[in-house]
Amino acid sequence: MPVAAIQDLSVKENVLARVEAIEPAPDGHRVTLALAASTTGPEPSQLANMLFGNCSLQPDVTLEAVAFPEGYANAFAKPAFGIEGLRATVGARGRALTCTALKPQGSAIDRLARLAGDFARAGIDVIKDDHGLANQAFSPFETRVPQIQAAIEAANRETGGRTVYAPTFSGGWRALEHQIQVARDCGVGAALVAPMLVGLPALQELRQALRVPILAHPALGGASRIAPAVLFGQLFRLCGADAIIFPNHGGRFSYSRETCLAIAATARGPWPGVAPAMPVPAGGMSVERVPEMLNDFGNDVMLLIGGNLLAAGADLPARAREFVAAVHGGGRP
Amino acid sequence: MPVAAIQDLSVKENVLARVEAIEPAPDGHRVTLALAASTTGPEPSQLANMLFGNCSLQPDVTLEAVAFPEGYANAFAKPAFGIEGLRATVGARGRALTCTALKPQGSAIDRLARLAGDFARAGIDVIKDDHGLANQAFSPFETRVPQIQAAIEAANRETGGRTVYAPTFSGGWRALEHQIQVARDCGVGAALVAPMLVGLPALQELRQALRVPILAHPALGGASRIAPAVLFGQLFRLCGADAIIFPNHGGRFSYSRETCLAIAATARGPWPGVAPAMPVPAGGMSVERVPEMLNDFGNDVMLLIGGNLLAAGADLPARAREFVAAVHGGGRP
Structure with a gap:
């Protein structure tokens, strides 16, 4: 949604994703985004939604790498064996x-x-x-x-x-x-x-x-x-x-x-x-x-x-x- | 699997997919495959698997169109409204x-x-x-x-x-x-x-x-x-x-x-x-x-x-x- 339409200051500060870096790459640009972990559920469907939900519909965007914050995995199932x-x-x-x-x-x-x-x-x-x-x-x-x-x-x-x-x-x-x-x-x-x-x-x-x-x-x-x-x-x-x-x-x-x-x-x-x-x-x-x-x-x-x-x-x-x-x-x- | 390794004649005749047509297209070839409806479940995950499961892993293959046989939809939920x-x-x-x-x-x-x-x-x-x-x-x-x-x-x-x-x-x-x-x-x-x-x-x-x-x-x-x-x-x-x-x-x-x-x-x-x-x-x-x-x-x-x-x-x-x-x-x- 338009950032200008966000009225709640805490949403702007704590929820809105941030662009951390934009670097030239051989085939376009490598863009690093910081997402608030709180937006991801934490469960698999909403995590996938935040990582690549609407972006999957863009023909020229790929998801290249993800880094999770410390302890993030604890809410997920993880391998049992x-x-x-x-x-x-x-x-x-x-x-x-x-x-x-x-x-x-x-x-x-x-x-x-x-x-x-x-x-x-x-x-x-x-x-x-x-x-x-x-x-x-x-x-x-x-x-x-x-x-x-x-x-x-x-x-x-x-x-x-x-x-x-x-x-x-x-x-x-x-x-x-x-x-x-x-x-x-x-x-x-x-x-x-x-x-x-x-x-x-x-x-x-x-x-x-x-x-x-x-x-x-x-x-x-x-x-x-x-x-x-x-x-x-x-x-x-x-x-x-x-x-x-x-x-x-x-x-x-x-x-x-x-x-x-x-x-x-x-x-x-x-x-x-x-x-x-x-x-x-x-x-x-x-x-x-x-x-x-x-x-x-x-x-x-x-x-x-x-x-x-x-x-x-x-x-x-x-x-x-x-x-x-x-x-x-x-x-x- | 290698077709030569299929020993069961009924699998060859009734289950194996058939290539119905290969036509030149502007960006490659349009290939028409006939799949046996019996292979699809019939339920959504196995239907998706047959339509584009392993093919989704090929960088140069897209799924362009699907035609279902008469009555096929009856096993599915279909829109209620x-x-x-x-x-x-x-x-x-x-x-x-x-x-x-x-x-x-x-x-x-x-x-x-x-x-x-x-x-x-x-x-x-x-x-x-x-x-x-x-x-x-x-x-x-x-x-x-x-x-x-x-x-x-x-x-x-x-x-x-x-x-x-x-x-x-x-x-x-x-x-x-x-x-x-x-x-x-x-x-x-x-x-x-x-x-x-x-x-x-x-x-x-x-x-x-x-x-x-x-x-x-x-x-x-x-x-x-x-x-x-x-x-x-x-x-x-x-x-x-x-x-x-x-x-x-x-x-x-x-x-x-x-x-x-x-x-x-x-x-x-x-x-x-x-x-x-x-x-x-x-x-x-x-x-x-x-x-x-x-x-x-x-x-x-x-x-x-x-x-x-x-x-x-x-x-x-x-x-x-x-x-x-x-x-x-x-x-x-």
Whole structure:
């Protein structure tokens, strides 16, 4: 609104945003704004509104970086597990973690459960649903999830492993509450959610309702307008994601290596009172790229390879074991 | 996933998306994809996932248009009121509607309530919260909303008018359920929600829980990557918005006139079984532009002018009456 129309002096002094700096930048200007923390709720939807609500509608404005005041995160959910909790859950110390995906959409539940069993027997740490496996009639959450969880538990008993399953949580709050109940009842060990599909507040409420590590998926993140390191690394982490999936460079997507390293850096960087979240590079990765990815991201990473394992067809179990061995070996041949 | 890795023939035939056409376009190519409706849930988060989930992460892909199969909308909330229901709620026939906004953030509740009373006495149809008035400590929903609603009811009793109040609904499902209860208890007559802030599924669930017209706000819509007519005109309408707020051309935002007309066209265009939604051009509009806006959008429109009225200071009541008279007069001087 017009600043001249603000009649309340305390609004002008304590609420109105301030322009702190305007600096020339290669592609325009870098503008630093100071917002009053009191305007943000403090909760995820109003925080997003203050950071990039109306600005998202401007074609030439991007949100590049956010700094939160000390203690700001305390009102938010924050990761319950973080990197250390995720390691403890799957029993993985001193090495990178492995992750794969159940797909395609439309597969019979029996087939998905067999696939999950094969992956678990190969020793993969986290088996997630493809984020396209939601709650469709061809494999409803309430029948799919218990069956896949049972297949993974059977494989764990066979191998002594601690593989966990992360099904996709989707829909509105009634649907999510039902899914939380189903997942709890059958002992599911992790969760997958795309915060921009269900809403950033729903990530936070899932985190509060579930007692398992949460993987955040970037779908609908439209991250060319909000820097991916801000949206995925900072905001998803603030609202409770324990692991941050993002499209790694050189795959099916076109993020640069620098963008990917920046996402990993914000996901696991220091933030007082907020546990580091596990970066999960993904999106068309292959077993052959394991050494390079471990070199890029180090040990505090979970590598996600889906289609490349599935493409092995009948050799899938061997290919999955190859993936696990490459990661456990630290990428050394 | 690699198509070659799909082993189930029925998935290939019934679930796999098809490329229907690839045509050259001025800025690249226009690609038409056919998705299986069964993959979309049918519910808002999974629909958004299928339409633009991973694609939103591609810098050179935009979602330009969507066509739904016959009957598809039946599984969704759809507008409960639509244009006709909104007209009936405020008692406005044969003319455009008027709307204004309470702001700024941080104002004392008393001040906002007085402002609402002034606007209602001027005969404005819908008084909405600025979408930045959420549930902050300086004006919590549960104390702000009953007080503003009371001020508007008092003004209505004075004038015989039927002005309604649309407070901002924000936060996660626990917060929304509480807000729904507060709004019902004090008889609030409309609602404002930004679906991209709270999540598209929350719009649908608000629509199902509230018995009042819902105004959808575009904040965080980042609509340069999804055509605004698709996101605001089609998806918000499908999920239950009765009125669609969007930044009109020539104001604080930079949508073209064509984009704005396209939003209005999809918001109120024919869709079997789905009531038309009221287009609400906004964003830095002025009373002087009323004739031009009525000429652009016709009578089935609600004009939203906020800051331009507030800027009148002590003359606000007169300026608000001028706005109402201009709209009731059909834009004729």
